[in-house]
Amino acid sequence: MAFRLRPQEPEFYDLFGEAGRNLVVAARLVQELASAPPAERAGVVERLREVEHAGDDVTHRILKKVNTSFVTPFDREDIYALASRIDDVLDLMEEAGDRVVLYDVDGLPAKTREVADVLLAASEQTADALPRLRSMKGLESYWIEVNRLENEADRLYRDMIGDLFRSGADALHVMKVKEVLDTLEAAADALEHVADAVQTVVAKES
Amino acid sequence: MAFRLRPQEPEFYDLFGEAGRNLVVAARLVQELASAPPAERAGVVERLREVEHAGDDVTHRILKKVNTSFVTPFDREDIYALASRIDDVLDLMEEAGDRVVLYDVDGLPAKTREVADVLLAASEQTADALPRLRSMKGLESYWIEVNRLENEADRLYRDMIGDLFRSGADALHVMKVKEVLDTLEAAADALEHVADAVQTVVAKES
Amino acid sequence: MAFRLRPQEPEFYDLFGEAGRNLVVAARLVQELASAPPAERAGVVERLREVEHAGDDVTHRILKKVNTSFVTPFDREDIYALASRIDDVLDLMEEAGDRVVLYDVDGLPAKTREVADVLLAASEQTADALPRLRSMKGLESYWIEVNRLENEADRLYRDMIGDLFRSGADALHVMKVKEVLDTLEAAADALEHVADAVQTVVAKES
Numbered sequence: 001m002a003f004r005l006r007p008q009e010p011e012f013y014d015l016f017g018e019a020g021r022n023l024v025v026a027a028r029l030v031q032e033l034a035s036a037p038p039a040e041r042a043g044v045v046e047r048l049r050e051v052e053h054a055g056d057d058v059t060h061r062i063l064k065k066v067n068t069s070f071v072t073p074f075d076r077e078d079i080y081a082l083a084s085r086i087d088d089v090l091d092l093m094e095e096a097g098d099r100v101v102l103y104d105v106d107g108l109p110a111k112t113r114e115v116a117d118v119l120l121a122a123s124e125q126t127a128d129a130l131p132r133l134r135s136m137k138g139l140e141s142y143w144i145e146v147n148r149l150e151n152e153a154d155r156l157y158r159d160m161i162g163d164l165f166r167s168g169a170d171a172l173h174v175m176k177v178k179e180v181l182d183t184l185e186a187a188a189d190a191l192e193h194v195a196d197a198v199q200t201v202v203a204k205e206s
Numbered sequence: 207m208a209f210r211l212r213p214q215e216p217e218f219y220d221l222f223g224e225a226g227r228n229l230v231v232a233a234r235l236v237q238e239l240a241s242a243p244p245a246e247r248a249g250v251v252e253r254l255r256e257v258e259h260a261g262d263d264v265t266h267r268i269l270k271k272v273n274t275s276f277v278t279p280f281d282r283e284d285i286y287a288l289a290s291r292i293d294d295v296l297d298l299m300e301e302a303g304d305r306v307v308l309y310d311v312d313g314l315p316a317k318t319r320e321v322a323d324v325l326l327a328a329s330e331q332t333a334d335a336l337p338r339l340r341s342m343k344g345l346e347s348y349w350i351e352v353n354r355l356e357n358e359a360d361r362l363y364r365d366m367i368g369d370l371f372r373s374g375a376d377a378l379h380v381m382k383v384k385e386v387l388d389t390l391e392a393a394a395d396a397l398e399h400v401a402d403a404v405q406t407v408v409a410k411e412s
Numbered sequence: 413m414a415f416r417l418r419p420q421e422p423e424f425y426d427l428f429g430e431a432g433r434n435l436v437v438a439a440r441l442v443q444e445l446a447s448a449p450p451a452e453r454a455g456v457v458e459r460l461r462e463v464e465h466a467g468d469d470v471t472h473r474i475l476k477k478v479n480t481s482f483v484t485p486f487d488r489e490d491i492y493a494l495a496s497r498i499d500d501v502l503d504l505m506e507e508a509g510d511r512v513v514l515y516d517v518d519g520l521p522a523k524t525r526e527v528a529d530v531l532l533a534a535s536e537q538t539a540d541a542l543p544r545l546r547s548m549k550g551l552e553s554y555w556i557e558v559n560r561l562e563n564e565a566d567r568l569y570r571d572m573i574g575d576l577f578r579s580g581a582d583a584l585h586v587m588k589v590k591e592v593l594d595t596l597e598a599a600a601d602a603l604e605h606v607a608d609a610v611q612t613v614v615a616k617e618s
C-alpha cells in the first residue's frame with residue numbers, strides 16, 4: 001500500500017458504525033417476522049419502520065458531513081455511494097416486511113427463515129467490516145463472505161420460486177409470496193452492493 | 207449562509223423552470239386520464255408522450271449546457287442528478303398512462319383520481335420551487351410539503367392495494383391494476399427524490 | 413472540435429472492445445435460447461452465465477484501471493458509468509435466460525425471436541462503436557441506430573404483451589412470460605443507456 005496520510009475523521013467512521021448496527025437490528029426483525037404469528041406481524045413491521053427511519057437519519061448526517069467537510073477520509077462520491085447503498089438495504093428489508101402485512105400473506109415458505117438467517121449473517125459481517133474502513137484491514141475476507149452469503153440467498157430464493165410455481169397455489173397467492181421473496185432477494189443483493197462499495201474504497205487506497 | 211458568489215447563469219434556471227412546467231402539464235394529463243372514458247384514453251396518453259418527449263429535450267439541453275459551461279451555478283453532478291430525477295417523474299407518469307391503454311384496464315379504483323390530485327399538487331410545488339434555486343429561498347417548505355404529499359400518495363396506494371387483493375377480482379385484473387398503481391406510486395416517490403436533489407444543493411450552499 | 417490532447421491509453425479501449433464483444437456473444441445465446449427446445453435451455457443459460465461472469469471480470473479490470481491510473485482518456489465518472497451500463501445489459505440478458513429455465517416457461521411468443529434479433533443487432537452496433545471512442549468518429553450514427561432498434565424492441569414488446577393478456581392463458585403463465593419479456597425489453601433499454609453514456613463522452617469532447 002502506498003504511504004498516504006488519511007485525515008483522521010473519527011465521526012465518519014462512527015456514523016458508518018452506527019449505520020452497520022442498524023442493519024443488524026433490521027435483519028433481526030426480518031428474522032422475527034419470518035416466524036411471527038400473523039397477529040404479531042404488524043408490531044414487528046412497525047419496529048422495522050423505526051429502524052429504517054433511524055437509518056435515514058444516519059444517512060442524512062453522513063451526507064451533511066460530506067457536504068460541509070473540507071477534507072474527507074476517502075472520496076466524497078464513495079462515501080455518498082456507501083451511505084446510499086446501506087440505506088437501500090434497510091429500505092428493502094422494511095419493504096419486504098411491509099408487503100407481508102399489506103398483502104396479509106398466509107403461508108410464507110419455511111425457507112424464508114433461512115433467507116432471514118443469511119440476511120442477518122451478511123448484516124453482521126457488514127457491521128463488523130464498516131469500522132475497519134479506518135485501518136483498511138481485513139476487508140477482503142468480508143467481501144468474499146458477503147458474496148458467498150448472497151449466493152446462498154440466491155439458491156434459497158430459486159428453490160422457493162420453483163416450488164411456488166409448481167405448488168398449484170392460486171395466482172394471487174403466488175403474486176404476493178413472490179413479491180416478498182423478490183424483495184428479500186433484492187436485500188441480499190443490496191448487501192453485496194455495500195461490499196462492492198467498500199471494495200471500491202479499498203482499491204483506491206491500496 | 208456563508209457569503210459566496212454564484213455565477214449568474216440565467217439559462218440554467220430557465221431550463222429548470224421549463225422542466226418544472228412540463229411536470230405540471232403531465233400531471234394534469236394523468237388527472238384527465240384517471241377520469242377519461244376508455245375511448246378517449248389513447249388520445250390523452252398520446253399527449254402525455256409528447257410532454258415526455260419535450261421533457262427529454264429539456265434534459266438534453268441542461269446536460270449539454272453542463273458539459274459545455276466553464277462555470278455552473280451549482281455542482282455539475284447535482285445539476286445532472288436534478289435533471290435526471292425530473293426526467294424520471296415524467297417517464298413514470300407516461301408509463302402509468304401507457305399501461306392503462308396497453309392493458310386496456312377496466313375499472314381503475316376511484317381513489318386513482320385522488321392519487322392524480324396528489325401528483326398534480328406535488329408537481330405544482332416542484333414547478334414553484336425550481337426557479338427559487340436562484341435565490342435559494344423558501345425551499346425548506348417545498349421539501350416538507352412534497353414529503354407530506356408523498357406520504358398521502360403512499361396511504362392511498364396502500365388502501366387501494368389492500369382493497370384490490372380482497373376484492374375477489376381475477377388475478378389478471380389484479381396484475382394490470384397493480385402495475386398501474388405501482389407506477390403512479392413510483393411517480394410520487396420520484397417527485398420526493400427531486401425534492402431530495404434540491405435539498406442536496408441547498409445543503410451545500412448554506 | 414476544440415483541439416485537445418487525449419492521453420493515449422490503449423488498454424482502456426481494448427477493455428471496452430472486449431466488453432463489446434461479450435455483449436455480442438451473450439445476445440447470440442439469447443437468440444439461441446429463444447429457439448431452443450426445452451431440454452437444451454439449461455445448457456444455453458449456463459453458457460450465458462459464463463459470459464456474464466467474463467463481463468464482470470472486464471468491468472472489474474476497467475474500474476481497477478480507473479482507480480489506479482493517474483490520467484484517463486476521458487472523465488473517470490464517464491468511464492465508470494459506461495462500464496456499469498454494459499454490465500447491466502449482460503445482467504439483464506442472463507436474467508432473462510435464467511427466468512426461462514427457472515419458471516420452466518412453455519410457449520414463449522414467436523416474436524421473442526425477433527426481440528432477440530434486435531438485441532443482437534444493437535449489441536453488434538455497440539461492439540462496433542466502443543473501439544471508435546479512440547477516434548470519436550462515427551458515433552452519432554451508432555446512437556441513432558440503437559435508438560431505432562430500441563423503438564423496434566418496444567413495438568414488439570407491446571404487441572406481445574397485448575396478445576398475452578388477450579390470449580385467455582392462465583394468470584401464472586402470463587406472470588412467467590411477462591417477466592421474461594419485461595427483462596428482454598429492459599435489456600434493449602439498457603443497450604440504449606450504453607449509447608447515451610457514449611454520447612455523454614462525445615458531447616464533452618466536441
